[in-house]
Amino acid sequence: MTERTISEFPREFIRQMGELLPEAEIPPFFESLKESVPTSIRINPSKIRQPHLPQHLPIPWAKNAFWLKERPNFTTDPIFHSGAYYVQEASSTFLQHVLENLSLPEENIFLDLCAAPGGKSTLLSTYLGNKGLLIANEVINSRNQVLKENIIKWGLGNTIVTQNDPSHFSGLKESFDLVLVDAPCSGEGMFRKDPDAINEWSEENVQLCASRQRRILDAAVELVRPGGYLIYSTCTFNASENEYNVNYLLDHDRFNGVNIPIVKEWNINKSMVEYGNKVSYTYRFFPHKVNGEGLFMAVFQKIGEAAPVNLSQKRNFRHPHIKQVLPRQLPSPLRFIEEAEIRLFQIGETFFGLPSSFVPEFEKAANLLNIRYFGIELGEVIRDKWIPAHAYALSLLPKENFKYLRLDYDSSLTYLKKKPFSLEKAPKGWLLINYQGLNLGWCKNLGNRINNYYPKTWRIRME
Template sequence: MTTIQLPPAFEKQMIHLLGEEEYEEFRNAIDQEPRTSIRINPFKQFSLPGNTERIPWSVNGYFLEERPSFTLDPAFHAGAYYVQEASSMFIEHILRSHEIPKGLYLDLAAAPGGKSTLLASYLGADGFLVANEVIQARAQVLKENIIKWGLGNTLVSNNDPEHFEPLEGFFDLVLVDAPCSGEGMFRKDPQAREEWSPDHVNLCSLRQKRIMDKAGALVKAGGYLIYSTCTFNESENEEMIRFLTEEFSYEPVRIDLDPSWKIRETQTQTEEGIFYGYRFYPHRVAGEGFFITVLKRPEDAYSSEPGKTKEFKHPFLKAQSQRESQDLDSEIGLDGNGQYYMLNDSYFRIDSQWKAYFEKLSQHLSIRYFGVELGKKQKMDWIPSHEWALSILPKKGFLKFELNKEQALEFLRKNDLELSGLPLGWVMVTYQNLPLGWVKNLGNRVNNYYPKEWRIRLV
């Protein structure tokens, strides 16, 4: 790793936070190679590679002995795991240790999708997640990662935080992993050292306050707000706790820690009492720099519910009736709890218990994806979508064909395939029993339906 000199103002800041002696440990640590970690998808079958080590605060997180080429692992493209920095997985411990109720969640700054896929896994069939990203190009990456994860309990939106104002008091949990000065990424991203300045820190702090000024109002009574950054300075971390408690009514939440984790708890004095933050320093934990805090909305705070609408009207989406939805569920092998919508002649499915919430959200948000897109129908036959293949929904009536690694990579490159023994018609191809997508055997040729924009180019 190339060592880039740290800015003197940053060194002064860190000595203030850590002291001279501990700062030297920190300084040495950020010039070491970071550890590679993944979080597995608990809803998909996946065999971990050898020589892994469990991340102590995560049920599904593992350190790898070395960093493989994830691009050349078909299981990665199948959504069997997500490559995520270990410190960020602490959110899983927060959710589980406090048994935070499942319901309607919002990840307000969600791209590329690591924390959204974590929240979606925690919610499973018992919740619904809005994964939002303000930057359009990043929202596309978020959409792809949500599709690969395949749980069907997520809506991807592309909105500014101020667009959420009509949804005040609507969410059981709001997560804001705020855009920040990136001090915690100095080990993984040496360029971040060159871009750092006190002015950039101040700019980030102002941007965060603008975001949190909207986010703080979105949590309903009894709900939770989680705020995190990948930076160390107090103005982007503890000062944001003071800002939130001055602007909104919140209560502190303290997280149980195992001393062996070496996560450092901070206490922030506010007019509402002491609030807690959790700092991850790379010389203490086997992860990158990270800060996180949890606040709870009082039970007497404002809450809003979706209410009932006589008829769903939307310029692009058409809701299917309860009977039509039940028939479609039966076709694909489900028990009738789905609600279907049509968009551009393609069918999308969400769990019917979130119908009213989804329909209210759709009136205010710019939706990029939701639930699971199944595809189109020609009379009684499906033209299945790639999204359906990667989802955990059943694929009743379709045959499977297992590919070896070389064949799987050719499929992912969207190359022509020669497969001996492939059945005729639509076939779902798999790798290690993980669905990768669709091919169609016409007899004289095999059409590869892997999305062109997703194809891998690495040889």
């Protein structure tokens, strides 16, 4: 490593890394920032069991997560668009290992406070399965749209997407078994993934991020129930956004650090942080030691006796836009909802299905927060005609009453580009487009043509 190459980085960043790493590790660290970015995915076990992509290697700290030898063109992979896997940076999947080492109840309510684009939210959704509820929040509208899309693709129906400032959650004090704060940060750990971030880095921005993170943590500490957990993570290296914020949390005097066991061969830097009479544990991923990007994580448990979480409200549900309706208003192919443990809601002409066990929590959240999506969108009625929702096609809900149209690779891409296509002898009516056993969306055969109902904003624009 030459001085010229190191000097491409801000001087203060070089200095801080000299304080974080032994001298012998400085050259390989900066060398790693010039290497290609590792590619990794996490599969959706509700849709597939093994990656279909060749040359994959399991990530040891996260089941269902894999490194790929080469980065394929995900945009032209229909299986990606089905929600069968998520392209997630390997280090961030460490959250899976953390969850498996916590003493959580069988039924949980989680909050991902800074959730976009959705990698950790979809991981939490899979962990919760049909026994828990996730609120995934993102305050920035454009990022919230991406989060919503990824939650819809994942298709589990156990998630509420909200768009709120962390301070807006004050009415849900001590309501969550787990709160994840994957805080907005200076992004030092993503320098090789986003080279522009190097030029944007400054000491002033680091301090601005640290201040913003503490404001988010001030809100988060109130939301964790006694006995529940707070997970704090960043994708940056500096102590101002990491250890100093760990100390800030311990200074609240309501949390203890949680020791998560790790395997030595993983090459994760585990450290013990002492603050007063308290101890916390931190986990750092450095790209010269781990086949992934930079990550910092610390786990805390709120002091106090665990108590059942109750988000339900005492009064009947009244909302200016969301109302409960009866399943008889749905078309016959969706009447399975009458017998399933699913409650039906309506916004305008659009219907949503939510597992009945989550309804009390949803109703209270809906009266306090800006709800952008919840459960599974089933469809809408336009001029007395039923149009099934794309989210329903990608969901795990039953679809036995619909016919399938199984397409090959080229035809699937035509569909995903929202281009017109025609097939001989296709049955009339609503058809589920299916590729290799995975649903991609809806089309409707009118006899003389087939209408493509793939969402316009999601279409593949690559030719």
